[in-house]
Amino acid sequence: MDLGRFPGVAVITGAGGHGIGAATAQAFAISGCTKIAITDINEAGLLETQESINRVHPGVRLFARAGDIADESFVESFMDNVLQEFGRIDYAVNCAGILSSPLRSTELSLEEFDRINQVNYRGCWLSSRAQLKRMIKQEPIHIVEQNPYKPASISNRPSERGAIVNVASQLGIVGRHAAPAYCASKSAVIGMTRCDAIDYSADGIRVNCICPGVIQTPMTTHSEEVKQRLQPAIEMAPMKRMGQPEEVADAILFLCSSQASFIQGHALVVDGGYVII
Ligand SMILES: NC(=O)c1ccc[n+]([C@@H]2O[C@H](COP(=O)([O-])OP(=O)(O)OC[C@H]3O[C@@H](n4cnc5c(N)ncnc54)[C@H](O)[C@@H]3O)[C@@H](O)[C@H]2O)c1
Numbered sequence: 001m002d003l004g005r006f007p008g009v010a011v012i013t014g015a016g017g018h019g020i021g022a023a024t025a026q027a028f029a030i031s032g033c034t035k036i037a038i039t040d041i042n043e044a045g046l047l048e049t050q051e052s053i054n055r056v057h058p059g060v061r062l063f064a065r066a067g068d069i070a071d072e073s074f075v076e077s078f079m080d081n082v083l084q085e086f087g088r089i090d091y092a093v094n095c096a097g098i099l100s101s102p103l104r105s106t107e108l109s110l111e112e113f114d115r116i117n118q119v120n121y122r123g124c125w126l127s128s129r130a131q132l133k134r135m136i137k138q139e140p141i142h143i144v145e146q147n148p149y150k151p152a153s154i155s156n157r158p159s160e161r162g163a164i165v166n167v168a169s170q171l172g173i174v175g176r177h178a179a180p181a182y183c184a185s186k187s188a189v190i191g192m193t194r195c196d197a198i199d200y201s202a203d204g205i206r207v208n209c210i211c212p213g214v215i216q217t218p219m220t221t222h223s224e225e226v227k228q229r230l231q232p233a234i235e236m237a238p239m240k241r242m243g244q245p246e247e248v249a250d251a252i253l254f255l256c257s258s259q260a261s262f263i264q265g266h267a268l269v270v271d272g273g274y275v276i277i
Contacts, residue, residue, distance in 0.1 A: 213271025
């Protein structure tokens with residue numbers, strides 16, 4: 001029998017390197033999940049995540065395959081691989097994403113608009129659609145029976161077929177100067193999450209999303225230009241600091257967990273208070 005709070009199978013996209021997806025894969029391993037599948041377009045980054053989890057958690061079975069999340073055939077075949085390897089998908093975290101160049105709409109090319117939406121919106125939808133297609137066919141997992149800790153507070157939770165967490169952004173909720181394609185791609189993720197939550201509640205699947213603020217990852221620190229561009233947003237938030245990827249990963253794991261069994265279609269903001277002012 002599997003051990004831990006997460007007795008099922010976790011799938012994480014955008015899990016290469018040192019970002020939120022990699023931290024989420026690590027957090028699943030730390031929390032006792034023993035079947036984890038990861039993907040990323042960056043093969044070297046994916047290998048890095050794989051090696052760091054294998055090193056610290058030898059009991060974890062890890063399946064990793066690189067590919068482009070905007071490519072339907074890759075997404076479908078990756079999810080098939082996960083089923084072949086582990087038999088089911090219980091917790092799916094759709095994290096792959098890219099940042100846009102700082103351009104107002106009149107400066108934005110169609111190519112740049114499409115590039116952002118291909119990954120952030122289309123890639124997220126392709127991933128969650130592929131996960132939903134497979135989740136609706138699997139038997140529900142009974143959380144309490146499968147969880148050796150059996151905390152009293154989850155003794156009356158219903159069985160679930162799966163939980164999906166899409167990674168949106170605080171910029172899916174509020175706007176920012178010169179970021180129309182990025183903001184709209186993340187608002188789209190929030191809208192899609194709500195619709196899927198409505199449509200798949202009856203199947204015992206929960207679909208939520210997470211809206212990070214400025215988080216210290218390669219996306220926000222890879223160049224001086226990006227760091228300077230994001231500095232005003234850090235200063236504007238009441239907590240006046242960057243978040244750490246692990247702080248977002250913990251919120252993602254909560255939404256995947258049985259403790260979140262009545263949370264559906266929610267956009268959980270993890271941003272040091274940025275959107276409240
Ligand atoms: N870091 C932040 O401040 C912040 C804030 C809000 C939202 N987010 C969102 O969080 C998610 C993770 O971002 P991060 O900060 O960890 O950045 P990151 O760049 O470290 O991670 C994103 C990962 O997605 C992968 N990726 C990019 N395009 C891909 C594609 N076509 N197919 C597969 N993988 C692809 C990258 O290789 C990378 O490993 C993104 O969706 C991002 O938009 C980040």
